[in-house]
Amino acid sequence: MTTNMAGNTIKRILALAAVLCMICLTGCAGSVTVSDPSSAAAPGESGEQRADSRAVFHFIDVGQGDSTLIEANGHYMLIDAGERDQTEAVTSYLKEQGVRNLDYVIGTHPHSDHIGGLEGVIREFEVANVILPQKEHTTRTYERLLDAIEDRNCKITIPKAGESYSLGAASFQIISPNRDYDDNLNNWSIGIRFVFGETSFVLCGDAEKEAEEDMLSGGLALNADVLKVSHHGSSTSSSPEFINAVSPRYAVISCGRNNDYGHPHKETLDLLKKQGIKVLRTDQLGTIVIESNGTDLQVMGQNDTSQGTSKQTEESLSGSEYIINTNTGKFHLTDCKLAESIKEENRRQFNGTRQELIDQGLKPCKSCNP
Ligand SMILES: [Zn+2]
Ligand SMILES: [Zn+2]
Structure with missing residues (x-):
C-alpha cells in the first residue's frame, strides 16, 4: 500500500464520520446513549436492572474468525462478523434471535476474519452506530465496509480508551487501543469490558501482548468473569500478566476446526489450564451462549448440527x-x-x-x- 492511498482512506473515514454524524442528528436508526466516561457508576454496575433482565453473549461459530452478538434488555450489539463467506451464517443467526436493530456494530480491526461479514450485516439490519479503530486498510473488504456504512447512513465512532457506552441496563468501556500501533493491525483492535450487574466480560479482538501491556498500564478495570481470548488463542496474545489481571472463570476461544494457524496455541491453553480457567472453544462446541442474570452465569454450547454431533448442555460444559x-x-x-x-x-x-x-x-x- 502507498502512504497516499492510506492517507486517502483515513481522510475518507474522518469525512464520513463528520458527515454521517450530522445526518444522524436528523434521523438515524435506533437510539444511542453515550455516557460520560467520567461518571463513576456505569449503568450496569449499579445493580439497578430489573430482576427479569439479562444479558446474553452469543459467540457465533464463524469458523476461523470472530463474531459476538450481545443482547441486553432487548438491545443488541455485534462485535465482528467473521470472513465475508460467513455473512449468511451471521445474518441468519441474528434473525433467528429476533434482531432487527443493532445499537452498535464494532469492527475490532480491519482484518477480513473480523470485518468480512460486516458489510452484509450493515446492509441488512438497522445499525445505529459503527465503532471502528482509527486505522485504515486498503483491502477491498475494508472498502466494501465503508461503502455499506456510507450507503446506509450509519454513524461512525472512533472510540477512545476510557469512554463508556450503554446497552440496555448494561454498559461497556473501551479499554483498547491506547495508542498508535502503526502497521500492526491486531494491536489496533478495539477492546471492551462489558458490565452487567455484578458480571463482566472482556473482549479485545486480536490484541497482542504489546496492546495488553498498554491495557495493564492504562489503569482501567480489566477483571472479568468471561474473557474472549484474543487472536483466536494465538501465543502472540494472552501474556500471563494480562490473564492474571482479567482472571476470568471462563475463557472463550473462537477459532476454526483444524485451522491453518494451529490456533489455539498450546502455550495459551497451558496457561489457561494452569490458572484453572475453563476453556470453551467454538471449534469444539459450535456457537457458545453465555447468559448473565446480573449475578450468575449460565453457559450453553450448541454443537454445529452439520457435524452431526449432539447439543451440549450447561452441565456437560461447565x-x-x-x-x-x-x-x-x-x-x-x-x-x-x-x-x-x-x-x-x-x-x-x-x-x-x-x-x-x-x-x-x-x-x-x-x-x-x-
Ligand atoms: Zn487480526
Ligand atoms: Zn482474527
Missing part, C-alpha cells in the same frame, strides 16, 4: 465432580463403588468436564461409565 485414580489412570463418578476403595494417596477429586479428563489421557471407569 462439568461436574469426578474421582481420579492416579494409580490406574481411570476416572469415576463420585458415587461409584469402585471409587470408594481407591487409596487416599491415589485419590484425586476433579471438577470439570469428561472431555478434559479424556484429553489428559485418563480412561472412564467401565463400571460407573462416567
Whole structure:
C-alpha cells in the first residue's frame, strides 16, 4: 500500500464520520446513549436492572474468525462478523434471535476474519452506530465496509480508551487501543469490558501482548468473569500478566476446526489450564451462549448440527465432580463403588468436564461409565 492511498482512506473515514454524524442528528436508526466516561457508576454496575433482565453473549461459530452478538434488555450489539463467506451464517443467526436493530456494530480491526461479514450485516439490519479503530486498510473488504456504512447512513465512532457506552441496563468501556500501533493491525483492535450487574466480560479482538501491556498500564478495570481470548488463542496474545489481571472463570476461544494457524496455541491453553480457567472453544462446541442474570452465569454450547454431533448442555460444559485414580489412570463418578476403595494417596477429586479428563489421557471407569 502507498502512504497516499492510506492517507486517502483515513481522510475518507474522518469525512464520513463528520458527515454521517450530522445526518444522524436528523434521523438515524435506533437510539444511542453515550455516557460520560467520567461518571463513576456505569449503568450496569449499579445493580439497578430489573430482576427479569439479562444479558446474553452469543459467540457465533464463524469458523476461523470472530463474531459476538450481545443482547441486553432487548438491545443488541455485534462485535465482528467473521470472513465475508460467513455473512449468511451471521445474518441468519441474528434473525433467528429476533434482531432487527443493532445499537452498535464494532469492527475490532480491519482484518477480513473480523470485518468480512460486516458489510452484509450493515446492509441488512438497522445499525445505529459503527465503532471502528482509527486505522485504515486498503483491502477491498475494508472498502466494501465503508461503502455499506456510507450507503446506509450509519454513524461512525472512533472510540477512545476510557469512554463508556450503554446497552440496555448494561454498559461497556473501551479499554483498547491506547495508542498508535502503526502497521500492526491486531494491536489496533478495539477492546471492551462489558458490565452487567455484578458480571463482566472482556473482549479485545486480536490484541497482542504489546496492546495488553498498554491495557495493564492504562489503569482501567480489566477483571472479568468471561474473557474472549484474543487472536483466536494465538501465543502472540494472552501474556500471563494480562490473564492474571482479567482472571476470568471462563475463557472463550473462537477459532476454526483444524485451522491453518494451529490456533489455539498450546502455550495459551497451558496457561489457561494452569490458572484453572475453563476453556470453551467454538471449534469444539459450535456457537457458545453465555447468559448473565446480573449475578450468575449460565453457559450453553450448541454443537454445529452439520457435524452431526449432539447439543451440549450447561452441565456437560461447565462439568461436574469426578474421582481420579492416579494409580490406574481411570476416572469415576463420585458415587461409584469402585471409587470408594481407591487409596487416599491415589485419590484425586476433579471438577470439570469428561472431555478434559479424556484429553489428559485418563480412561472412564467401565463400571460407573462416567
Ligand atoms: Zn487480526
Ligand atoms: Zn482474527
